[in-house]
Amino acid sequence: MRNWFFANFPGFTHAQELCLPSVLKRESILLTSPTGSGKTLAGFLGVFDALVRELEAGALKPAVRCVYVSPLRALAYDIEKNLKAPIAGMGLEEELRIHLRTGDTTVSERTKFRNKPSHFLVTTPESLAILLAQQNYVQHLAHTEFVIVDELHSFAGNKRGADLSISLERLQMLRGKNNLCRIGLSATAAPLDLLAQFLVGKNRPCRTAEARIEKEQIVDVFSPIRRDPYPPSGYTGARLYAELSQLIRSRQSVIVFTNVRSAAEQIGLRLREQMPELVDAIEIHHASLDRSVRLDVEDRLKNGELRAVVCSTSLELGIDVGAVDLVVMVATPKGVSRAIQRI
Incomplete structure (x- = not known):
C-alpha cells in the first residue's frame, strides 16, 4: 500500500494528515475540507490499511467492512471507479471487492452481492435502509467496522438525514459493544460540533478537523444587463x-x-x-x-x-x-x- 501511494502522490495532503490518525485508531471524525483536497481518499486510506493488514494475517473474511454513503447516485458511481484504482494498484482485485448499490443496480449484481458479499459497499441512504431491512443482507453488514458519509451537510436537517441516522444506529446495534468508526466528510460543514453530533449521536466522542484551502479560487459575478436596466424583451x-x-x-x-x-x-x-x-x-x-x-x-x-x-x-x-x-x-x-x- 505504501508503494502504491507514493508512486501516485507526492505526499499526504493536509486533509489526509488530519483524518488518517483518527481512522487508524478507530476514532470517529468529521473532516471539512474543500473539494479537490483529497478528503475522500483521506477517509479510505485508514480503511485500506486495516483490510490489507487483515489480509496479510489471513483473517479477512467475505463480509462488508466499510460502508460508503453518498447523497447522489453520480457521486456513488464516481467513488466506485476511484476505489478500483488503488485496489488495482496494489494488485488486490481478487482479494478486495466493491459493490455499488443504488436504484440503478441490476438484479444480477444484487444477486451476486447477496451470495458473496463485498468488502466495500458504496450506496445511498435509501438503499442502505432497504438492505438493513432484509435478513439476507443484515448478516453481511454485521461485520461493518467503518462508515464513511460523504457530503454530510447535505443530510443535516432533512428526512434523508433522519433515515441515515436510523440506519447508522442499526449498524451500531449489529456491532454490539464494538464501536462503529464513523467518518464524516464535507466541503461546507458548519457548525462542526452540531454536525459531529448528528454523525455519531449524542454522548459519543467525535473529533472535528478543518483542512486548509490549498488551491486558489477566482470568483466573478456576471450580469448580462450592462447599461439599460430595462432591456428589450429577450x-x-x-x-x-x-x-x-x-x-x-x-x-x-x-x-x-x-x-x-x-x-x-x-x-x-x-x-x-x-x-x-x-x-x-x-x-x-x-x-x-x-x-x-x-x-x-x-x-x-x-x-x-x-x-x-x-x-x-x-x-x-x-x-x-x-x-x-x-x-x-x-x-x-x-x-x-x-x-x-x-x-
Missing part, C-alpha cells in the same frame, strides 16, 4: 447565451450549473445551436436521464472529452470532474453552501 437571454458561448470557446472544460432540470435542457439546447462546431462536445446531465446516458457523460467529462456539461444539481456534490477549468452558475444557487460546493 435581450437578457440572448446576451447570456452569446457570452456563455464565448466562455466555453475560451476554455477546455466547463460545467454550467442550473437549479432545475428543465433549465439544464433548455440551456444545453441553446448552446448547441449557438456553437454547431461543438455540438458533439456539449452534453446535458440530470437525474431524469437514463443511467447509461448519465454514466457516459460523467466518464467523458472526467476524461476531458467534453467542452461543456450543462447540469442541474446532479454534479454538484464532490464528484471528480477531472480537468474542469471553469464553473458557471446560471441564476442564484439555493444556498451559500451550494455555491461553495459547486465552485
